Amino acid sequence: MLMLFGTSSSLLAIILLCVGVNGAVILLRKNFFWGAVFVLLWFLHVLMIFVSRIFCVDVAIVLARYLIALFPICFIWVGVAAEESFLFIQKNSRYPGKIMLGAASLLVGALLLTSPLRETYKAPNNFTNHSAFQESYEFDGWQKPVRSRIFPDSSFGQLTEIPEFYRALPEKTQCLIEYPMLLGDYFNFYYYYQHFHKKRIVAGYTDAVHLPDKQKDCIFGSYFIDHVLGAVQDKSRLRFRNMVDIFDREAVRKTGADYLVVHRNLMNEFFPGKLYSGTDQTPDIKNCTEKLRAQYGAPVYEDRHMLVFTLSGAEGTVAK
Numbered sequence: 001m002l003m004l005f006g007t008s009s010s011l012l013a014i015i016l017l018c019v020g021v022n023g024a025v026i027l028l029r030k031n032f033f034w035g036a037v038f039v040l041l042w043f044l045h046v047l048m049i050f051v052s053r054i055f056c057v058d059v060a061i062v063l064a065r066y067l068i069a070l071f072p073i074c075f076i077w078v079g080v081a082a083e084e085s086f087l088f089i090q091k092n093s094r095y096p097g098k099i100m101l102g103a104a105s106l107l108v109g110a111l112l113l114t115s116p117l118r119e120t121y122k123a124p125n126n127f128t129n130h131s132a133f134q135e136s137y138e139f140d141g142w143q144k145p146v147r148s149r150i151f152p153d154s155s156f157g158q159l160t161e162i163p164e165f166y167r168a169l170p171e172k173t174q175c176l177i178e179y180p181m182l183l184g185d186y187f188n189f190y191y192y193y194q195h196f197h198k199k200r201i202v203a204g205y206t207d208a209v210h211l212p213d214k215q216k217d218c219i220f221g222s223y224f225i226d227h228v229l230g231a232v233q234d235k236s237r238l239r240f241r242n243m244v245d246i247f248d249r250e251a252v253r254k255t256g257a258d259y260l261v262v263h264r265n266l267m268n269e270f271f272p273g274k275l276y277s278g279t280d281q282t283p284d285i286k287n288c289t290e291k292l293r294a295q296y297g298a299p300v301y302e303d304r305h306m307l308v309f310t311l312s313g314a315e316g317t318v319a320k
Helices: 010-030 032-052 060-066 070-092 096-113 190-197 225-229 249-255 266-270 285-296
Strands: 175-179 200-205 243-245 259-263 306-310
Touching: 010 032, 010 070, 032 060, 032 070, 070 096, 175 249, 200 225, 243 249, 259 285, 285 306
Parallel strands: 175 200, 175 259, 200 243
Antiparallel strands: 259 306
């Protein structure tokens, strides 16, 4: 419902549905050809959903993806109904403009108050396109990371505690570089950490370490962004606002980051003791950390999951 109507209110969704159906009937009466075309398109799309047995079609974003061509048609129906309402009010009221303006303001206000996007765009959030926010809009609070219905196994053994480093960050900290970054957002809980530490996040990558050979004809969510960016021949063409080569000192300086956080094994950290335990250790982690120690000095924080290096501009200390 949230994905299709953009509101968490059942009443408002029903009202919008009724307005759309009314617009479809009005259009059939006024212009039967286009009205019939739109209704037929709806019928064929819905039939395709039932006949094709699409994988994960019960997930809101998947259903919306296959029905996306119907959204403009719905907007047209709503517009037709709104125009008809305006003509009726104009004919039977002394203040048609004020009435329509008031009705429109009330509708927009109701949509804004019940919109799921308020939580998505509550700063800071560098992960607004994460499936936790976009898969269904049925956001379930911050007690634990959101469980993906597309990959339900990714919720096995989910983390329940925020690492002490994030809780002990100095108040003046502005930005963190997180390394590595997984391609599949259903494996990525940095967004969950960010809600609690409230610092801007920049994704780190590098081609200065040895990466294991991966399958070349496709990309999996468990791959790191290093595997993709490492294939770029001309590195001078890589320019990002929220990603940085962790060994490029000047690029790191320009991010304004206070700390570089290097995670030893994200799968063990995010899914403790379950599905991915003991696998997918950060590639060449020993060599990587040795090079980082040579470039940034000894870590200011270290535990079984991460090492943290202070960068220029960092203020305060983090308890070890």
